[in-house]
């Protein structure tokens with residue numbers, strides 16, 4: 078992993094110096110990155126959060142005087158590799174990447190390294206032998222714990238009674254390192270209740286590789302839920318479904334409704350989620366999805382922009398976690414943000430009063 082040029086130079090100072098007409102600046106100095114282009118590579122538009130994340134970064138980077146170019150890989154690792162190669166060939170100075178497959182970009186990242194192009198892993202770790210300088214992300218194990226805690230609280234699993242509950246469990250995309258973190262967090266909370274028999278996974282599908290969901294897709298989650306219901310719930314009901322992401326939660330709820338859930342006799346099970354996407358917040362308000370985990374993408378974008386600007390101006394990027402994240406090339410210094418649990422009782426304060434969503438957007 079590459080070392081960043083040291084020196085306390087802000088972008089503002091760099092701009093001021095050039096405005097004074099200094100032509101003594103060597104081409105490889107930290108000032109050389111003024112007006113540089115930053116490549117922003119996002120995994121997909123199927124999840125609206127990646128659009129919001131990259132819009133926020135573009136606005137902030139451009140306000141600092143940088144140029145940006147953004148591409149979406151639409152969940153195809155090979156397209157993302159090509160798009161990133163294009164950014165390298167066009168001379169971008171910094172790449173901010175949320176990978177479809179964290180291990181599929183090693184060749185391009187080696188080429189970036191050879192050209193002195195710096196790399197930030199955005200939200201998702203770049204794994205394998207990926208050359209990466211910094212990461213901006215959330216505490217995703219904590220996300221997983223909070224998702225499972227929603228089930229514990231809503232089913233009242235700590236009550237001193239003999240009731241037992243049926244649950245099913247979903248994981249995210251097998252190519253995204255975060256999916257394993259969510260699962261580990263889920264497991265840390267659910268394990269004691271599974272061991273004691275308080276909850277039971279009726280399908281028996283409890284290993285990570287039995288429950289992953291291709292590209293976190295809504296329809297893939299819906300299909301699996303339909304299958305689980307057909308195979309296991311002809312004579313009993315499911316009481317909770319651990320879903321790691323809002324888009325999947327909505328697919329799961331669709332499958333449940335098709336199977337007759339959502340009535341007084343057969344209420345919808347407790348369904349978790351993540352990202353506080355608009356449609357899921359509406360579902361929470363309507364009393365369908367039970368809750369979600371909010372990761373404020375405005376804050377994450379701000380962190381990545383601060384890291385990127387520091388890298389391009391030779392100052393030290395913000396980091397608060399040096400040890401936890403690593404790939405096969407070594408540790409990845411990271412800035413970790415903390416998620417917040419959202420339910421019908423607190424969405425107004427956390428999502429509307431904070432300006433994340435307009436109240437009207439949640440009504441339509």
Ligand code: GAL
Nearest residue numbers: 124126201253255293322352
């Ligand atoms: C994960 C991310 C989640 C969710 C999911 C599907 O990597 O951490 O917040 O967005 O992808 O897009």
